[in-house]
Amino acid sequence: MPDQKPLAPLQTTEFPEEATWYYADGQQRLGPVSSQQIINFIKAKKLTYGSMVWNSTLTEWIALEHSEFKNHLTAVAPPPLTGKQVNNTWIWILAFAPLIGYTLEWFVAGAVAGFKYQGQSYLVEAHAERAMQQNSYWYITIILNLALSFWDERKLKLAGIDTTRFKGWVWLIPVYMYQRAYALKQNLAYFIVWLICFVIILLA
Numbered sequence: 001m002p003d004q005k006p007l008a009p010l011q012t013t014e015f016p017e018e019a020t021w022y023y024a025d026g027q028q029r030l031g032p033v034s035s036q037q038i039i040n041f042i043k044a045k046k047l048t049y050g051s052m053v054w055n056s057t058l059t060e061w062i063a064l065e066h067s068e069f070k071n072h073l074t075a076v077a078p079p080p081l082t083g084k085q086v087n088n089t090w091i092w093i094l095a096f097a098p099l100i101g102y103t104l105e106w107f108v109a110g111a112v113a114g115f116k117y118q119g120q121s122y123l124v125e126a127h128a129e130r131a132m133q134q135n136s137y138w139y140i141t142i143i144l145n146l147a148l149s150f151w152d153e154r155k156l157k158l159a160g161i162d163t164t165r166f167k168g169w170v171w172l173i174p175v176y177m178y179q180r181a182y183a184l185k186q187n188l189a190y191f192i193v194w195l196i197c198f199v200i201i202l203l204a
Contacts, residue, residue, distance in 0.1 A: 020032055020034070020035070020055045020056065021033050021034065021035060021037075021038050021053055021054070021055050022053065022054045022055065023038065023041070023047060023051060023052065023053045023054075023064075024051065024052040024053075024061065026164070026165075035068075035069075038053065038069055039069065039072050042064070042069060042072045042073055042076055043072075043076060045076065045077075047064055048064070048073070048076075048077070048162055049063070049064065049065050049073060049077075049079060049160070049162060050063055050064070050065075050162040050165075051063070051064040051162070052064070053067055053069070065079065077160065078160065079160070085159075086156065086159055086161065086184060087155065087159070088186075088190070090148060090151055090152040090155055091152050091177065091180065091190050092190055092193075093148055094145065094148040094149060094152060094173070094177070094190070094194065095177075095189075095190040095191075095193040095194045095197070096193065096194075096197055097141070097144050097145045097148055097173075097194070097197070098141060098145070098194065098197040098198045098200070098201050099197045099200065099201065100144060101140055101141025101142075101144040101145065101201075102141060102201045102204065104140050104141070104144065105132060105137040105138070105140050105141060106128065106132060108137050108140060109127075109128040109129075109131040109132055109136065109137055110124065110128045112127075112128075112131070113125075113127035113128040113131070141201070145173050146170070146171070146173075149170045149171075149173055149176055150170050152180075153166075153167055153170050153176075156180075161183075161184070163183075165179065165183055166179030166180055166183055173194065174191060174194060174195060174198075177190060177191040177194055178191050
């Protein structure tokens, strides 16, 4: 039997990884990109917990932390606090901010009138009441609401919450509160309380 020469090794060609992943950036669907690109986005913190991804093996979009990239996420940062673990102190102060601001407006109106009409209590009261009727210090309530809204968003970010989905609404307090509750899977209690307080000062 003639000697058989060993078969030459099979020549294979290495193809670059297929670009199979899509990811969401706000309301935009971007891709396709490769798995390595997704990993690079995670390392660059462009994608993080709560970011949505999809490929053809999935029936629907899933959060990044529920995908095969979970280990890459945890290597970059620990998971964010859940809605139940988030401190809601500031958002509840914000919920009552319309009433708090209105009270501060009365305080400032009284202080200004008291400085102007020292020792004349009837003039102080009349001046303060007129100032409130003319909404002379309306900006106090606005500033208070915005300050608390921005501060609450900052605290959420420090807790590891991805606030990009509702950060742009901090200027519109009720929208911000609604989007916050929805994103954290919390009830709408503080949103409803803010609306009630706002109606009360409108009727005052």
